[in-house]
Amino acid sequence: MTLRLAGVGAYAPRNYVTAETIREAWGRFDGAGIRQKSVTGADEDTLTMAYEAARRALSAAGTDPGAVTSLVFGTTTPPTEVESATARLVSFLGLAADATTTQLAGSANVGVEAVTLGLDAGDGETVLVVASDAPRGAPDGDVEHGAGAGAAAVVLTADGAGAVTDRATHTATYPGTRFRPAGESETRALGVTQYDRRAYRETVGGSVAGLDADPDPDAAALGGPDGDLPYRAADEVGLEPETIRAGATVHELGDAGAATPLLGLANALDGGASRVLVVGYGAGSESTAVLVDGDVPTASATEGTVERSYAEYLRLRGVVTPGEPEGGGAYVSVPSWRRTLPQRHRLVAGRCRNCGSLSFPPSGACSSCGTRDSYAEVTLPGTGTVEAATVIGQGGAPPEFVEQQARDGAYVSAVVALDGPDGGTVSAPMQVVETDGKPGVGDELTATVRRVYTQEGVTRYGVKMLPVDAER
Numbered sequence: 001m002t003l004r005l006a007g008v009g010a011y012a013p014r015n016y017v018t019a020e021t022i023r024e025a026w027g028r029f030d031g032a033g034i035r036q037k038s039v040t041g042a043d044e045d046t047l048t049m050a051y052e053a054a055r056r057a058l059s060a061a062g063t064d065p066g067a068v069t070s071l072v073f074g075t076t077t078p079p080t081e082v083e084s085a086t087a088r089l090v091s092f093l094g095l096a097a098d099a100t101t102t103q104l105a106g107s108a109n110v111g112v113e114a115v116t117l118g119l120d121a122g123d124g125e126t127v128l129v130v131a132s133d134a135p136r137g138a139p140d141g142d143v144e145h146g147a148g149a150g151a152a153a154v155v156l157t158a159d160g161a162g163a164v165t166d167r168a169t170h171t172a173t174y175p176g177t178r179f180r181p182a183g184e185s186e187t188r189a190l191g192v193t194q195y196d197r198r199a200y201r202e203t204v205g206g207s208v209a210g211l212d213a214d215p216d217p218d219a220a221a222l223g224g225p226d227g228d229l230p231y232r233a234a235d236e237v238g239l240e241p242e243t244i245r246a247g248a249t250v251h252e253l254g255d256a257g258a259a260t261p262l263l264g265l266a267n268a269l270d271g272g273a274s275r276v277l278v279v280g281y282g283a284g285s286e287s288t289a290v291l292v293d294g295d296v297p298t299a300s301a302t303e304g305t306v307e308r309s310y311a312e313y314l315r316l317r318g319v320v321t322p323g324e325p326e327g328g329g330a331y332v333s334v335p336s337w338r339r340t341l342p343q344r345h346r347l348v349a350g351r352c353r354n355c356g357s358l359s360f361p362p363s364g365a366c367s368s369c370g371t372r373d374s375y376a377e378v379t380l381p382g383t384g385t386v387e388a389a390t391v392i393g394q395g396g397a398p399p400e401f402v403e404q405q406a407r408d409g410a411y412v413s414a415v416v417a418l419d420g421p422d423g424g425t426v427s428a429p430m431q432v433v434e435t436d437g438k439p440g441v442g443d444e445l446t447a448t449v450r451r452v453y454t455q456e457g458v459t460r461y462g463v464k465m466l467p468v469d470a471e472r
Helices: 019-026 046-061 085-093 110-119 142-146 193-209 241-245 257-270 310-316 334-339 341-346 399-408
Strands: 004-011 015-018 036-039 070-074 100-104 127-133 150-157 163-171 219-222 275-282 286-293 298-301 348-352 375-379 383-392 411-419 425-432 444-455 458-467
Touching: 004 046, 004 163, 004 257, 015 019, 015 310, 019 142, 019 310, 046 085, 046 127, 046 150, 046 298, 046 444, 070 085, 070 110, 085 100, 085 341, 100 110, 110 127, 110 150, 110 163, 110 257, 110 275, 110 286, 127 257, 150 257, 163 193, 193 275, 193 286, 219 241, 219 257, 257 275, 257 298, 310 399, 334 341, 341 348, 341 458, 383 425, 399 411, 399 444, 425 444
Parallel strands: 004 298, 070 100, 070 127, 219 275, 425 458
Antiparallel strands: 004 150, 015 036, 127 150, 163 286, 275 286, 348 375, 383 411, 383 444, 411 425, 444 458
16 A cells, blocks of 8 residues: 655755855855755754654654554765664654664755655555755865755555655666765866756656656646756756746755755745646656645644855855864763663653652652652653843854854853643753744753763764744
């Protein structure tokens, strides 16, 4: 039995830089058809964006994370070349430990490919598909000029509102269109314009032609490295430019790699489309097309709200910052960090079995009655209020937060009264992000997952808070 789409989530960072800003810096802008592009924050990466998109998709579908039986994650820019990113996502989201996981990489087509893989999981399965990407290139090249960031997720169930009524794949060998050599972080392109256009038109056109019938969609969400190629392929795929525009996000988010087609799906559904052609494209070249029919619930947060200068953009990218410091700071070994992942990733607290008071983290004696190590596990809902706050300015950050401060400036550290699931609160120190200045006592906050810092080459992730009015 083929599964159906039950919910779609989309996320892009709030930071953006305009094409005009880059043009002023370089005297040109080589991201064709892109007006502005998303930029990850100092503590964001493809994993944190994947978390944001996934939790929105689960919410839109009305699906409890514990019900997910399979996770499929696609990206061309994982945080590490060797290590399971899906294992981290399982922990962030609170998925069951026996959920099967699959990670796809190496091609921007893997976002749509992940959906097709999830569709055939079988009756009774609940599949979470996530695509997240943040490509990079050399600062003066067309890859970097167009490189954006974003993530999208799809929940697949037996009774979802949306059906994939047709799908097809096409492969055509075009080496050199875009590639990233082993051990490098920057994607390259030979930049042979006619060659690139021919590769895109043949491959994308081939996947659409492979569908059983004329798709006749309300909107088309086409992947691609810029905002020009999808329109140049309009004749090959038999679509009008306005149909392509109805599913396009590249003009505002830039090239989000594997996430682009699914971001376009969310955009089209948000715009009222009920029949959407979704087409992935991976350089090299391969393309997968799926036709989605139905009114699928969505939850999206993709609008840029903070415009950055070119200097700020370079800082956020880590181009002109010192990098993570060696040694110093509050050393926490990876085994010690791992033991506290339920608290750091999902705010798992304890309720005293004797008096009912909350404890976070749940260890030692109860602060209310003194009973030792007798706690019932509870998960906090991720909301709270500021009890006290301070701004850590330039030069004031502990060594482990120097790189974050160098990239994004001063940050806020606060004591937060975290809400309990059934009343009561428990206080904990938290970083507050995406806030303009110091929040006031009593300000409401909500939780997110971000990068905390990197030591010994291993990035620690954990809960941070952001103002409720900053949540998009």
